[in-house]
Amino acid sequence: MTPNKIISKIYPGMPTSDGAGVKLTRMLGTPELEILDPFLMLDRMDSDDPDSYIAGFPNHPHRGFETVTIMHSGQMRHEDSVGNSGLITPGDVQWMTAGRGIIHSEIPEMLEGRMSGFQLWVNLPAKHKMVDPKYQDIPAENIPMIISDGTKVRIIRGTYNNTKGPAESLMPVRVLDITLEPDASWSINPKKGNSFFFCVYDGSITALDSGGKTQKIDSPSIITFSGDGEAKVKSNKIGAGVLYCEGEPLNEPVARYGPFVMNTQTEIKKAIDDFNSGKLTV
Numbered sequence: 001m002t003p004n005k006i007i008s009k010i011y012p013g014m015p016t017s018d019g020a021g022v023k024l025t026r027m028l029g030t031p032e033l034e035i036l037d038p039f040l041m042l043d044r045m046d047s048d049d050p051d052s053y054i055a056g057f058p059n060h061p062h063r064g065f066e067t068v069t070i071m072h073s074g075q076m077r078h079e080d081s082v083g084n085s086g087l088i089t090p091g092d093v094q095w096m097t098a099g100r101g102i103i104h105s106e107i108p109e110m111l112e113g114r115m116s117g118f119q120l121w122v123n124l125p126a127k128h129k130m131v132d133p134k135y136q137d138i139p140a141e142n143i144p145m146i147i148s149d150g151t152k153v154r155i156i157r158g159t160y161n162n163t164k165g166p167a168e169s170l171m172p173v174r175v176l177d178i179t180l181e182p183d184a185s186w187s188i189n190p191k192k193g194n195s196f197f198f199c200v201y202d203g204s205i206t207a208l209d210s211g212g213k214t215q216k217i218d219s220p221s222i223i224t225f226s227g228d229g230e231a232k233v234k235s236n237k238i239g240a241g242v243l244y245c246e247g248e249p250l251n252e253p254v255a256r257y258g259p260f261v262m263n264t265q266t267e268i269k270k271a272i273d274d275f276n277s278g279k280l281t282v
Contacts, residue, residue: 004187004232005225007209013044013220023047027199027222029121036195036224037249038171040065040121040261044201044220048114059105061280062098063271064129064261066122066169069094069106070156070177070243074115080104081281084135091140093156095167099124099131101271101280118201118243120175125250126263128170133281142166150184153177158246160188173247180205180235180242187232190246198223198233202241205233 011033013025027033029041069076071088078094079085081103088094090111096102108115124131138156146153146161155165158174167175178186180203190196198205200221206214207223216236217223225231233242255262260271274280 003227003229004208005227005229006212007207007215007217008224008226010215010217011222011224013222025220027220028197033222035254036197036245037251037254038123038173038247039195039197039245040123040254040256041119042121042199042222042243042245043119044116044199045108045118046114046116046201046220048110059103060259061101061103061271061275062096062259063101063274063280064267065098065124066171067094067096067098068120068122068156068167068175069096069117070120071117072241074111074117075109076117077107077109078104080133080135082133086135086137088137089140091143093136093138093143093167095136095138095157095169097124097131097134097170099129099133101274102133103275103281118199120245121261122169122171122173122247123250123252123254123261124170126252129262129267131170136167138166150181151186152179153186171247173245175246176244178242178244180233180240182235182237182239184239185232185234186242187230188244188246189230191248193248194246195249196225196231196244196246198225198231199243199245200240201243203238204236205240205242206236207231207233 025044027042075089154177156175157167200219204218209215
């Protein structure tokens with residue numbers, strides 16, 4: 001019998017706020033789980049209270065990494081300093097390469113009484129940190145879905161079951177959005193040496209712990225695994241939603257200050273100076 005990986009640790013989300021006071025749950029990028037190279041941050045948005053996010057994320061800069069916005073419900077309007085604007089709606093994904101610099105705004109809006117989704121930050125290697133900025137707005141209908149045995153797997157980036165997702169990235173990462181019906185199982189065998197995690201964002205799942213017993217994990221939580229073989233999870237009676245992220249570690253130094261992620265403090269100072277002088281996107 002092929003062994004399964006076991007739970008290494010479970011990290012509950014940390015309530016926080018960002019932008020103009022938007023309330024969210026920070027899953028990755030917390031004091032307990034600061035980074036899972038190359039993933040820098042994962043924020044979960046989920047609210048039926050307009051006051052928790054209505055002010056949105058007014059104009060703010062980025063440099064040195066990629067942002068991935070995944071909408072589950074509600075919508076997000078965006079504009080940027082290089083002339084892009086658009087609207088991502090339920091099921092859509094936006095993959096932005098900030099590169100050398102971009103200033104943009106993101107304004108979430110409720111639809112049918114709810115606004116939910118994710119923003120994931122993916123680090124860039126030193127050789128790509130100063131590339132030209134780029135946007136990809138990917139409509140839901142362009143994201144392939146594999147349906148099998150009570151599971152629906154949306155392939156946002158990377159390859160799964162011989163099917164490739166539409167998002168382009170300067171990093172070899174895989175991002176899958178999985179819906180599990182009640183009592184459904186799903187497993188994956190990550191590439192050896194890669195970092196990966198499961199983020200349970202809806203319902204609850206079970207997985208094997210170090211004692212060989214099944215442990216229940218409620219949303220919202222991030223699970224990391226250890227050992228050999230496949231990482232396998234099973235939903236409970238109410239089903240579950242899981243975001244799966246996998247990537248090749250950069251193993252480079254990380255210097256970060258708010259919306260800037262570089263390799264050295266000198267580069268961070270340059271990013272701040274460029275922003276203050278209006279040269280961030282030049």
